[in-house]
Amino acid sequence: MRMLMIIGGVSVAAFLISSFASARLPAPIPQDAVQGKKVWQSYNCISCHTLFGNGGYVADDMTHIVMKRGQDELKEFLINPPVMRPNRERLHPGVSSAEAEQLISYLKYVDTIPTLGWPPPAYTVKGGR
Amino acid sequence: MSLKMARRFCLAAVSLFGVQGMVALLGAAELVIPDLPSPIPFEYGRAIHVNMATLWPLIGTMGLVYYALQEELGRDIFSQRLANWQLWLVVGSALGIYITLAFQIGNGREFFEGLPLFYAGVFLSLVLAAYNVVRTIIRARSNLTPAAAVMTIGIVFLPLLLIPNLMRFSNPIADEVVKFWVVHLWEEMAFELTTSGFIATFIKSLGLAAVPRGQHHYADRGFWHCPSLLLDRDACLLVGNRIYIQHLPIGSGCFPAAYDLQGVETSPQGNQTGKVCALVHFEQSPLPCPGGLFAGISDHHTLGESLHARNLPDLRTCAHGCIWVLGIFGAGRILLLSK
Numbered sequence: 001m002r003m004l005m006i007i008g009g010v011s012v013a014a015f016l017i018s019s020f021a022s023a024r025l026p027a028p029i030p031q032d033a034v035q036g037k038k039v040w041q042s043y044n045c046i047s048c049h050t051l052f053g054n055g056g057y058v059a060d061d062m063t064h065i066v067m068k069r070g071q072d073e074l075k076e077f078l079i080n081p082p083v084m085r086p087n088r089e090r091l092h093p094g095v096s097s098a099e100a101e102q103l104i105s106y107l108k109y110v111d112t113i114p115t116l117g118w119p120p121p122a123y124t125v126k127g128g129r
Numbered sequence: 130m131s132l133k134m135a136r137r138f139c140l141a142a143v144s145l146f147g148v149q150g151m152v153a154l155l156g157a158a159e160l161v162i163p164d165l166p167s168p169i170p171f172e173y174g175r176a177i178h179v180n181m182a183t184l185w186p187l188i189g190t191m192g193l194v195y196y197a198l199q200e201e202l203g204r205d206i207f208s209q210r211l212a213n214w215q216l217w218l219v220v221g222s223a224l225g226i227y228i229t230l231a232f233q234i235g236n237g238r239e240f241f242e243g244l245p246l247f248y249a250g251v252f253l254s255l256v257l258a259a260y261n262v263v264r265t266i267i268r269a270r271s272n273l274t275p276a277a278a279v280m281t282i283g284i285v286f287l288p289l290l291l292i293p294n295l296m297r298f299s300n301p302i303a304d305e306v307v308k309f310w311v312v313h314l315w316e317e318m319a320f321e322l323t324t325s326g327f328i329a330t331f332i333k334s335l336g337l338a339a340v341p342r343g344q345h346h347y348a349d350r351g352f353w354h355c356p357s358l359l360l361d362r363d364a365c366l367l368v369g370n371r372i373y374i375q376h377l378p379i380g381s382g383c384f385p386a387a388y389d390l391q392g393v394e395t396s397p398q399g400n401q402t403g404k405v406c407a408l409v410h411f412e413q414s415p416l417p418c419p420g421g422l423f424a425g426i427s428d429h430h431t432l433g434e435s436l437h438a439r440n441l442p443d444l445r446t447c448a449h450g451c452i453w454v455l456g457i458f459g460a461g462r463i464l465l466l467s468k
Contacts, residue, residue: 051301055239058171090163
């Protein structure tokens with residue numbers, strides 16, 4: 001019992017110290033990207049989209065979306081959202097111009113994070129369409 | 130009285146599970162039927178579903194531990210009143226999360242979509258649970274069993290792993306890391322430990338293992354297999370998971386897997402008492418039991434998933450897959466010390 005308490009206490013202390021130490025490390029993230037993360041969260045984007053493979057699988061992964069689509073196309077999409085298929089009327093949630101720019105800044109920052117090739121490129125299964 | 134409390138937790142957990150199923154069906158219907166009218170948008174409905182999926186196992190685990198502790202130790206838990214407050218606190222916090230999300234008020238972090246205030250309520254409830262459980266085993270320390278100790282470790286780690294998620298991180302990697310502690314470490318460490326202890330208790334209550342009079346704690350020796358095998362299963366799943374997601378070098382999983390298998394082989398064989406098991410294990414293992422937990426948790430975080438490793442993906446990958454898995458085995462090794 002005593003040994004259990006000692007080991008438990010040491011482990012917990014190490015866990016807490018390392019957690020708080022890491023949280024204080026300088027993170028070179030632009031202020032616009034910080035604001036963009038708040039926009040990302042305020043619209044609950046993670047429910048449908050994924051980042052680093054985590055999130056909802058209803059819509060596209062956003063990890064490298066800036067590289068794939070370009071900033072102008074993304075901004076147009078966010079400000080004048082299109083119909084979400086297979087719906088005929090329901091639109092993708094829209095944001096203001098300022099929010100769109102902040103969100104794109106955040107996604108640009110996310111694009112710089114090394115992910116070892118994730119998400120994998122799309123491919124067609126043999127016999128599929 | 131402990132059984133009465135356990136039944137209340139069970140009822141709350143099963144109710145949430147049932148509602149979660151209905152929410153899932155409604156969400157699926159919205160995906161299949163175009164323009165289906167829904168008072169709650171899909172993105173918030175999914176958030177409610179996900180938060181139910183997180184909280185019903187948590188509430189069920191609390192009840193499970195109270196039930197199993199009473200079975201293991203042969204006495205009631207430390208405070209029924211505290212357990213009652215704890216139940217209302219966690220259920221109230223959960224309802225707060227679901228109701229505010231239904232009104233499209235939230236925080237937008239997957240698995241933590243509700244307002245942080247409500248997760249603080251969940252945290253407080255877990256702290257009360259941990260306090261209640263620790264006080265219970267301290268009162269019954271002369272009759273402490275490995276199963277009870279394992280469950281206690283599991284329940285103590287639940288609030289600890291939740292702490293960072295009460296803070297706000299602007300860096301997306303830090304955000305993902307602390308979320309990971311709940312999403313995976315709750316499931317694959319804390320819940321596994323509580324469940325392992327429960328399985329041991331359950332097998333004994335079924336009469337599948339004899340408990341000689343006066344040798345209660347020695348009779349648990351055979352149950353090393355339960356948690357150890359569960360952890361081995363985790364080794365396979367986790368290593369496979371990491372290979373798929375993060376291109377983990379396959380060799381990095383071999384060491385922890387071999388380490389754990391060695392533990393399974395050495396501990397139950399030919400030893401008369403748990404203490405001998407622990408000594409044998411210390412002598413034959415490449416890393417002492419507490420070292421596994423210490424190295425696993427601290428190294429995983431400081432090396433593998435800290436901001437230091439942001440630009441060193443290879444280091445992060447290896448640390449993530451190898452050292453962290455070792456941490457789980459380290460947690461399992463505390464089983465031996467609890468004798």
